Amino acid sequence: MTRRRVLVDLQFFTGTKGGMESYAREVYSRLSPHDPELEYVAYVSRELAASDTSWFPGTVIASSVRGDDRAAWACGELFGVARAARTHGAALVHCPANFGPLRSRVPVVLTIHDLIAFRHPEYVPGPYARVLRMMIRCAARAARRVVTVSGASRDDIVRLLGVPPGGIDVTPLAGSAHAPFDSGARPARRDDLLLAVGNRMPHKGFETLLDALARIAPDERPTLVITGSHGEDPLAPIVKRLGLEASVQLRGWLGREELDELYAQATALVFPTRFEGFGLPPLEAMARGCPVIASDIPVVREIAGDAAVYVDPADAEAIAAAIRALRDSPARRARMADAGLARAATFSWDATARATRTALLRALEG
Template sequence: MTRVLVDLLFFTGRKGGMESYAREIYSRLAADDPELEYVAFASSELAVQGAPWFPGRVIDSGVSGEDRIAWARGELFAVSRAARRLGAHVVHCPANFGPLRSRVPVVLTVHDLLAFRHPEYVPGAYSRVLRTMIRAAARTARRILTVSAASRDDIVEFLGVPAGRVVVTPLAGSAPSAVEPIPRRPAQLLAVGNRMPHKGFETLLDALARIEPAHRPTLVITGSHGDDPLAPVVERLGLGGHVDLRRWLRPDELDRLYAESTALVFPTRFEGFGLPPLEAMSRGCPVIVSDIPVLHEVAGDAAVYVDPADPDAIARAIRAVLDSPAERERMSRAGLARAAAFSWERTAAATRAALLGAASVPVTEP
């Protein structure tokens, strides 16, 4: 029996796509697998919350995933120590970071290289720390998984990893939680994401302000923690009656918004994959997304593409989609078909194969 230690130090319930990735994959791996046994090395937050989706033991690391210093030390040193102590044969680090050194083979999932491709979007000192930690984890890893061809190319370019060591395992949309259909609101846009500058929400608000008030839709923006930095922008642009700033939502709350919104607008400047458009498409919600390569990987011909730096172009795309029920119906059908091409089951199976393959090759700690 091969024992897999899964590094869940990052998992606090507030990390978005990387948590969805871990939860969706491990909920599809069997607790009674005849070849693999799974042990989670969990953050103190996850240990309290519980992880009924995880197919094995959950061990409280005593490390807070919200304390950046404690978390970084845990990634660099505690994970490898726990792997040796627990007799693990392979470690899976599913969220960009992992041990500085490890006698146990490591499979690392790298979601994106934002701090390398666009360091201007990450606070200075923190950006340097992220780059250092990701480089160290990549050097240690026996195999690297990533979520898109665009991220694979960045890994090869910035980390110097041979392309043959990188396996693309795309994300997928989760199943809708609502049993009964939810009617769509006639003019409600949805935007989803954290408040990092590359998400493009200020440009989106600028675009909304350029739509004449009589035709201006309501915009719901989720993903805030605490005081929302977009609130002053909304006030300055006079959009208080048209913008609803929401906190970080539970999956069922977000699911309802996908189902009832007229369209998702995703004006990001950079993504490793772009899960919100796929989630929206899987619920029949039309998507307006940035014209960047990775989103073409995700949305194909189901989306309307816009320049994320051009508020006038975003405003025109919003009006065009809102004004055409026939186009929305076409986009909804195309989105459902596109989303069906992605499968968490395939991603989980590819991850399992990578773990087994890495465990079969012993490594020596540098």
């Protein structure tokens, strides 16, 4: 059997972009370099080319694109990847990060994680929302099949992009590859440490979370660690204005070991997002036995089921009340930890990888 070559577009990959990079790494680290039907070739950013790519199951080809240069990266997506596919004899292109070529003679599978630029352009800075909408529309139009990560995102893609449901494959994500903590080997947790994880885009809801923390009396107030910033943290002035300097730690981008340590110690993860395509932090927390307080929005319920405490992400007092209630009930935290472990076990990166491979083969079949 002749193996067909799949060019995987990793021009976006810099090591600092969170969920989409986790998705690409977790999926492709599980696909075999000895697949009898598919051969994988990565077309990567300069940043990724200079780092460890041993997780990728095939040849790695460096592009000239810096993933942190938005203009160069956009040009690489719109035009460069299609040229690279032809140059390197690919039978298929997989673009795993929302964007892809304007046109392509080689069939394209496009993974769309979310449509925030369509659903909530107010959360996207400056004129960037218009650019994102244009790029996503063009990529979806050029794609033979679309992959997405949740039922909620699938519904958005059908409604807002006009992609037929039969042309979409849903491949849910999973928690980290690191071994979860079982109930017999659970580390001791603090009862005064909250964790929040994410970038500083407005929809993440961190300003409301800080408002909630300020509503808790200082002598009862837990420490809140918020990770995921780059450079000067826009939350710092809010922390100062609310007088929370002694209670809040604003952390930058953390490596997996540091983040795992925080998941292991935290009383709870608080996930006050207003919008997500999937939302990995609750699943990663649950996989480590960390209780979750999360936004009551459909996609988060799709992920966390009955294993989380749900709050209105716009209601600071409700978030504060949920924090107080969980802090004051060790027994409830223990029940939530067990429920979270059971829920997280229903998601698997191996299953995500298998479903992605199936979507690639389906696209090759036309």
